[in-house]
Amino acid sequence: MKALYFAWVRERVGKSEEEIAPQASVATVDDLMTWLAEKDEAYAHAFEKKSVIRAALDRAHVSHDARIAGAKEIAFFPPMTGG
Amino acid sequence: MKALYFAWVRERVGKSEEEIAPQASVATVDDLMTWLAEKDEAYAHAFEKKSVIRAALDRAHVSHDARIAGAKEIAFFPPMTGG
């Protein structure tokens, strides 16, 4: 699946998007954040406070317990500040 | 003092303004409406339901128990429908 990062999540990760292939045991958005945080220090920094990070699956907001199976695109970002 | 009439109050009275000189016993806005209603049938028709008529003394809204002494201009009109 494609992972997208925005704002300071993007800056900490160091890229705006990438292909990821988590194993099947990574079932939820929360699991995926934990899995990403284990990749290296940059990801660990980006996802150190999971509770403040928002996620979208296939361009719709989801909660952290949403299941990621079947999604083509997941995005991680801080709370929105538009408008 | 000068009396002004607006909208259907004006139409019923048959004029938009006039000079009036009520005697001293006509003390309040309510008294003045009663006094006007006694002038003739047109005024009686205009002021037949005093409760729906609004008044302004010297260009500021007042209640029916406001005293008219000292005012230069009194206006009578239906509830406003601007905006």
Added chain:
Amino acid sequence: MAGAAKPIVRVQREDFDPAVESEALRRGRADIGALVTFVGLCRDEGGTLQALEIEHYGAMAIAEIERVAAEALSRWPLLGATIVHRYGLIEASGRIVLVAVAAAHRGDAFEAASFLMDYLKTRAPFWKRAHLVGGARGDWVEPRGADDISAARWRAAES
């Protein structure tokens, strides 16, 4: 409050340009975060209404709108407000009234604009009469009970 402009109040027969009025509030300053512009238009009531004839008490209209504007400025930290109300004959789809409000934050701008319209509706001395399609002169417009209820919303906060 600091930065608050004196409100602009006009009562006029001629049409106004909402863009000119709201742009004038904004021009030359960078402290405004929210600009709310309300325009009240003449509805044709399902094709039955040709125009509205608006009678007004000119001298009091200006004074009363200025009082309402001063009240809004005392309640919300506004950076500017413009109110324009027309009188005379206004054809269906024509503009009747404009309220434009500038503030740092949108909540203040929305509330103040809504308050101004509620108070204009129930306090400003204007009366509308319908002119019907076909040429007949219709009745004086009856006040909407909803307008008094809407205006009453703001009174709870007063006491």
Added chain:
Amino acid sequence: MAGAAKPIVRVQREDFDPAVESEALRRGRADIGALVTFVGLCRDEGGTLQALEIEHYGAMAIAEIERVAAEALSRWPLLGATIVHRYGLIEASGRIVLVAVAAAHRGDAFEAASFLMDYLKTRAPFWKRAHLVGGARGDWVEPRGADDISAARWRAAES
């Protein structure tokens, strides 16, 4: 509902003209009684802010704003709605976002415009970063707690 236009939603780098957007809602019809136009502007924060850089998630932004607009149309009897949100670099005093709403009655137009802004603030995927006067890149703008509280107002009516 009858007469409701499909909302117009645009996400763009270039500036917009509020007058053109709101006039487009009104043109050629006489059933609109109230037109509310909100413009969100870039404040200079007391002269310290040079510009805002707005990052966005393009594909989701359109989809999310369309969802918010559909929600507004389902709640209020609107006769039209236009939402435009910019991204990229916006200088102090520049326009960021527009919400224009047309309805028969002003209460619906004010509420729907206010709702749309509250929901855009908390749901549309845009992130602001400050560029400070003097050239330094400032921090990402923190969400205001007031925005969540403002958006929560509309939830009581949902259940």
